[in-house]
Amino acid sequence: MQAPPPPPKTIPPPQSVVATGRRVVPAPPKPPQPASLDRRVRSRASSGEVPNTAPKRNAIQPPVVSTTPPQQNDHEQPLAKESPVAVLLRVVQGVQASIFDAPEWMISLVFHVVVLLVLALLTTSTETVGRIVITMQQGEVDGDLDADLSEFDLDPVEMPDAEIEDDFEDTQLNDQVFDLDTTIDLASLSPSMNVMAMDVAKVLDASGASGLIDEPRNMFAGRSGPMKQRLLRAAGGTKETEEAVKLGLEWLRRNQLKNGSWSLSGPYAHGARAENQVSATAMAMLAFMGAGSTHRGGKYKTVLWKAVRWLVKQQDRQGFMAARSGEHEKMYSQAQAMIALCELYAMNGDSWIRPYAQSACDFACEAQSREGGWRYRPRFDSDTSVTGWFLVGLKSGEAAGLDVDRYVFPRVDGYLDTVQEKGATDYYPGGYAYRIGEAASPSMTAEGILCRQYLGWRRNTPGMRSGLTALQQNHPINPRERDVYYWYYATQALHHFGGPVWKKWNDTLKVELPASQERKGAERGSWSPARDAWGIYAGRLYTTCFSLYCLEVYYRHMPIYTPEEIMAEDELDDV
Numbered sequence: 001m002q003a004p005p006p007p008p009k010t011i012p013p014p015q016s017v018v019a020t021g022r023r024v025v026p027a028p029p030k031p032p033q034p035a036s037l038d039r040r041v042r043s044r045a046s047s048g049e050v051p052n053t054a055p056k057r058n059a060i061q062p063p064v065v066s067t068t069p070p071q072q073n074d075h076e077q078p079l080a081k082e083s084p085v086a087v088l089l090r091v092v093q094g095v096q097a098s099i100f101d102a103p104e105w106m107i108s109l110v111f112h113v114v115v116l117l118v119l120a121l122l123t124t125s126t127e128t129v130g131r132i133v134i135t136m137q138q139g140e141v142d143g144d145l146d147a148d149l150s151e152f153d154l155d156p157v158e159m160p161d162a163e164i165e166d167d168f169e170d171t172q173l174n175d176q177v178f179d180l181d182t183t184i185d186l187a188s189l190s191p192s193m194n195v196m197a198m199d200v201a202k203v204l205d206a207s208g209a210s211g212l213i214d215e216p217r218n219m220f221a222g223r224s225g226p227m228k229q230r231l232l233r234a235a236g237g238t239k240e241t242e243e244a245v246k247l248g249l250e251w252l253r254r255n256q257l258k259n260g261s262w263s264l265s266g267p268y269a270h271g272a273r274a275e276n277q278v279s280a281t282a283m284a285m286l287a288f289m290g291a292g293s294t295h296r297g298g299k300y301k302t303v304l305w306k307a308v309r310w311l312v313k314q315q316d317r318q319g320f321m322a323a324r325s326g327e328h329e330k331m332y333s334q335a336q337a338m339i340a341l342c343e344l345y346a347m348n349g350d351s352w353i354r355p356y357a358q359s360a361c362d363f364a365c366e367a368q369s370r371e372g373g374w375r376y377r378p379r380f381d382s383d384t385s386v387t388g389w390f391l392v393g394l395k396s397g398e399a400a401g402l403d404v405d406r407y408v409f410p411r412v413d414g415y416l417d418t419v420q421e422k423g424a425t426d427y428y429p430g431g432y433a434y435r436i437g438e439a440a441s442p443s444m445t446a447e448g449i450l451c452r453q454y455l456g457w458r459r460n461t462p463g464m465r466s467g468l469t470a471l472q473q474n475h476p477i478n479p480r481e482r483d484v485y486y487w488y489y490a491t492q493a494l495h496h497f498g499g500p501v502w503k504k505w506n507d508t509l510k511v512e513l514p515a516s517q518e519r520k521g522a523e524r525g526s527w528s529p530a531r532d533a534w535g536i537y538a539g540r541l542y543t544t545c546f547s548l549y550c551l552e553v554y555y556r557h558m559p560i561y562t563p564e565e566i567m568a569e570d571e572l573d574d575v
Contacts, residue, residue: 219399220347222555224292235495236506237554244514245291248548251518251525252284253303255541260306264539268522270529272539276329278322281311282336283545286343290552294348308344311337312356319359328376331367335374335389338364339396346400354402361397364390365405371436372415382415383435388447388489395454413455416448420463429470430463442475446489453496459561465501468494472501477508479516483533484546491550496559498566513547 222231232242255268262280265271285307288300295305314321314337322333338360345353367374367390373382374390391412398404421431421440431440432448449467457464471490491509494502518526526544529535535543549556 218558219396220343220557222558223290223347224298228292228555231555231558235554235559236503236510237551238510240514241510241551241554244517245548245551247517247519247525248527248544248551249288249291249300249525251523251544252287252541253300256284256303256306260308260310262307262541264541268526268540270535270540272542273537274326274329276325276333278311278314278325278337279329279333280541281307282333282340283541285311285340286336287545287548287552289340289343289347290549290556294344296348296350304344308341308353311340312353315356315359319361319363321360331374331376331378331386332389334360334363335386335393338393339389342393342396342400342402345402346396357397357400358402361394361402361404364394365408368408368411371418372411372413384416384419384432384444384448384451385434387412387415388451391451391454409455412451416451416455419444420448429466431467431470442471443483443486443489446471446486446493450489450493450496453493453560459497459565464497468497469501472505476505477512479512480531481533482516482531482535482543484527484543484550485534488546488549491553492557495553496557496561498559498561498563509550513551517547 222228231237251268252262256262260281261277262284263271263275263277264280265273265275285304288298288304292298293300293304295301295308298304311321314323316323320334321337322330325333338357341353341357341360344350345357363378364374367378369375369379369382371382373384373387375381375383375386391409394404394408416432418436419433419438421429421433431445433440434444445467449464452461452464459465468490472494475486475490477487487509491505494505513527516527518524518528523540526540527547529538529540529543532543
């Protein structure tokens with residue numbers, strides 16, 4: 001493409017200069033025409049700054065240089081810079097015209113001022129002329145956008161591991177010791193757990209989107225420090241559950257690949273049938289972060305630093321990270337990776353992660369279907385399983401202070417209305433189906449209720465208590481019928497709900513999961529995928545990560561409902 005023609009000259013013709021005195025001085029010569037402007041895109045990689053490779057949601061046409069000169073009023077002079085020689089000549093000529101009438105001290109003063117002026121001009125001249133009016137506008141893009149913008153792609157700057165080890169300080173204890181023998185009053189946690197739900201009708205009046213969290217990062221405030229210990233005791237965690245978490249994280253650490261990622265298919269025994277490194281890496285990261293580590297602090301900071309460096313390299317300009325995953329796994333992987341980036345940014349506010357997490361949220365908002373959810377293809381259709389992952393990811397982004405379209409959440413609420421069971425049944429009162437028109441199932445009911453909790457349903461909303469009670473009574477944790485996907489969502493929903501129904505569920509959870517963990521050999525710390533509903537397809541890393549999420553539930557997310565609300569409603573039910 002040829003460069004646009006230069007703007008018309010804005011330098012007026014020379015004016016006659018008449019000095020007061022004895023003689024008339026001619027005008028100075030016209031300054032030379034300045035060099036043409038050359039705007040180029042320069043890389044910031046040399047500055048040491050981690051570049052922002054986040055995609056733009058709308059293509060922007062190159063700047064257009066206006067050919068219309070800026071208008072000037074009668075009292076405005078052209079903003080042109082004269083050359084130092086021209087300025088000096090004009091000043092000297094003026095001095096000559098009045099030198100015979102000036103006293104000696106004035107001559108000396110003028111001489112020194114002229115010298116200083118010349119020096120200043122020589123050191124600050126920018127060789128610019130006039131004013132350039134830049135006009136930018138959005139428009140349609142012809143052809144392949146990726147090809148047109150490929151020259152602007154900048155790879156993230158990799159930092160050696162040694163630098164990270166020296167610069168980052170542990171902000172958390174590597175091995176926290178918990179006193180789990182002391183009982184704790186739930187009401188004492190109220191100030192830190194004050195995360196009241198909002199009505200869906202208030203969503204559009206909220207800042208950004210529906211907010212269940214009083215402060216942006218309270219959603220993850222219980223993962224470390226004294227609050228972790230208090231939540232663990234209050235919600236029913238034990239020394240055995242924490243020991244199982246430590247063993248599981250060590251197994252994940254041992255199986256991290258050299259490039260920082262994890263694999264669903266190995267190098268351990270009983271891997272998945274299909275490879276999916278993005279999903280495996282995101283799931284492993286979530287397990288480490290759930291226990292309190294980040295890439296800047298905690299026992300596993302080096303593990304997470306290597307992992308996040310690998311993960312962000314997978315992101316394209318549209319925010320998508322799962323291009324290499326299978327067709328039916330792409331959106332699952334994308335949502336899991338979004339959750340990992342949003343949680344990591346929320347936990348420590350590291351600024352270089354923000355553009356990657358924001359791009360993932362932007363992609364999620366753009367990919368929402370007309371039905372209100374997500375499925376295998378962006379903007380095409382919906383199912384409850386994929387929708388749950390994207391909703392949790394966007395809620396994590398919102399909690400991290402990222403920009404999330406506030407209209408996304410009411411549309412998710414509308415989709416859940418279409419898959420909720422309208423008639424009461426023995427097993428699924430108010431249950432949820434995988435897709436519109438299908439029958440309700442335990443896993444989709446647990447996932448649907450958890451989504452409703454994050455969308456603002458109050459604890460006494462009709463259908464929540466009956467649905468969770470039915471799950472606990474009719475589909476409790478059974479080691480002979482393993483389904484860690486169902487356990488993962490039911491454990492979260494019941495933990496947020498609290499009360500007797502959660503206690504009954506947890507009484508089994510805290511015993512059965514540690515008991516079924518591998519305790520010997522190379523797979524020590526993992527959970528076997530044998531006999532799991534989806535383990536034969538997803539493999540050992542999948543069953544291990546989901547089991548860890550269940551055992552971290554006591555502190556992984558701050559409870560949605562306050563202890564006072566739980567106790568007051570349970571007392572009314574007992575009357």
